[in-house]
Amino acid sequence: MNIEWVRGSVRYALADIRQVRNGQLGNLAEKTRIDASRFNRNPPRFLSYANGRMVRVPSSPVKAKQTRVKGKSVILMHEYDYSLVPWRRAIGSLDEPLQAWIRYCYGDYRYHAEQLKVVPYVWQTFIVRQPGRISGKVKQRLQGLALLAVQVVAREIDGRPDRYTYAELADMVGVTADNWRKWYQGFWREIMDLCAEIDNLSLQQLMKKKSGNWRSQNKHLQNSGFRL
Secondary structure: OOHHHHHHHHHHHHOOOOOOOOHHHHHHHHOOOOOOOOOOOOOOEEEEOOOOOEEEEOOOOOOOOOOOOOOOOOOOOOHHHHHOHHHHHHHHOOOHHHHHHHHHHHOOHHHHHHHHHHHHHHHHHHHHOOOOOOOHHHHHHHHHHHHHHHHHHHHHHOOOOOOOOHHHHHHHHOOOHHHHHHHHHHHHHHHHHHHHHHHHHHHHHHHHHHHHHHHHHHHHHHHOOOOO
């Protein structure tokens, strides 16, 4: 699996691509033009009475259908958007934590809040994997680092590395640099590795979902009589 190709395809699928339309002036220009002149479209008719008086009465309107449409109808979905439908369908079929990671890590500003759905999953997985007991004070300080680890790994994947020094991390937690190296450095690396593992798992599950949807769609078309 070419992971960089998958990442690029996911970014395109989650991008805010808006179809360019003509706008109000363009739509008016496509409509049939109405030519106004001093001549009536329907000629007037004259009624004559017995006393010789002529009365001018407009003719009745003529109903006719338009034989040729000027312009063209607006397409409902662009061809490029349609090509991204399998990716979007596969993303929507993932489990909520993996789906939230994909949307936050590879989406735009609209999915910024998805990181809050990833942090509980990262923290719960981290606690389950611990062989021993962690004190309450250390655990409380590590919970704040889970969100930071999600953000750091997402920036690295996006090509915007933002590594923190041990002194900066110790200052965020509220401990000394020596205390950080002794108690928190190993936990921080585990959380970072866990976020990278979640990224790989999300992309693998995404490709499986996409391949499964593609096979089921082809099978449905073959059952309907289409040859692929």
